[in-house]
Amino acid sequence: MQQKPLSSVPRSLWLALVLALLLQLGWQLAQRTAPPQARPLPPPPSAAMARLASLGEPLAMSKAMLLYLQSFEDQDGVSLPWRALDYDHLALWLDTAQTLDPRSRYALVAASEIYAAVADPVRARRMLAFVSASFALDPARRWPAMAQAALVAKHQLHDMPLALSLARQLRRQATGPDVPAWVRQMEAFILEDMDQFDSAQIVLGGLIASGQITDPHELAFMARKLDEIAAKKKHAIPGNTHLQ
Structure with missing residues (x-):
């Protein structure tokens, strides 16, 4: 069967082929240059x-x-x-x-x-x-x-x-023997930072009286801390401390 020369292909078909090629190249270029879109985190199963x-x-x-x-x-x-x-x-x-x-x-x-x-x-x-x-x-x-x-x-x-709410939850719930003493003392330290000296004294005194802390070094540290808080309380502006 005799092949027709390319010149016999209608001009409109050539234009359509060129346009399709340009569209294909443009689409590929856009895929390469378009900024990638982040996927949102879906809910888990x-x-x-x-x-x-x-x-x-x-x-x-x-x-x-x-x-x-x-x-x-x-x-x-x-x-x-x-x-x-x-x-x-x-x-x-x-x-x-x-x-x-x-x-x-x-x-x-x-x-x-x-x-x-x-x-x-x-x-x-x-x-x-x-x-x-x-x-x-x-x-x-x-x-x-x-x-x-x-x-x-x-x-x-x-x-x-x-911070005080989280530390208070720690003191009340983390009472196991493997929990370090400083963890239960965090509430008192935060109260001290908030100038709530009465509350800090009550928390530390309660920990000592509860018997949860038995290490003599920790007990001595807490006793010194109580003295420090008492000194701060003495020099604090009247009415600046309150109990929560």
């Missing part, structure tokens, strides 16, 4: 669904979920800052991972030391709320994250009432 999907390996699934969170910050061509994450979804991911592996402290460490360090008070408070709720379920094991949360509230957020 429920703990029941995650446990079912783990095929009997909930600890491995917990680690996989936490690794997913860690890698989510670095998407294709996008480095997603923490403050861009949906912290409600983030808290749910951390909670689900912790539910699958309740003995692991990684979720709480990530919440109190990594995600709470975001330069966004609302998001930081969301992480501290997650830590507080988790701590209440296992104070003997989870007190380190709670102590860190109190420090974040005090030094990063400069929210002394919140």
Whole structure:
């Protein structure tokens, strides 16, 4: 069969082919030059669904979920800052991972030391709320994250009432023998920083009287601290101290 010369192809068809080629090249160029779009953090599966999907390996699934969170910050061509994450979804991911592996402290460490360090008070408070709720379920094991949360509230957020609330929760719930004395003393120290000397004296005196602290060096330290607080109280402006 005799082939027709290219000159016989209608001009309109040539134009259509050239236009299609230009459109294809333009689309590819746009794909290369268009700024990549970050994906929002989706809500996690429920703990029941995650446990079912783990095929009997909930600890491995917990680690996989936490690794997913860690890698989510670095998407294709996008480095997603923490403050861009949906912290409600983030808290749910951390909670689900912790539910699958309740003995692991990684979720709480990530919440109190990594995600709470975001330069966004609302998001930081969301992480501290997650830590507080988790701590209440296992104070003997989870007190380190709670102590860190109190420090974040005090030094990063400069929210002394919140720091005091977290420290008070620590004193009341972290009563196990393996909890260091300084953890239970945090409330008194924060009260002292807030010039609430009467309350600080009551907390320290109560700890001494309770018998929870038996180390003689700790007891001597607390006695000296009571004397220091009494001296500060003596020189404080009248009416500047109050009991909460």
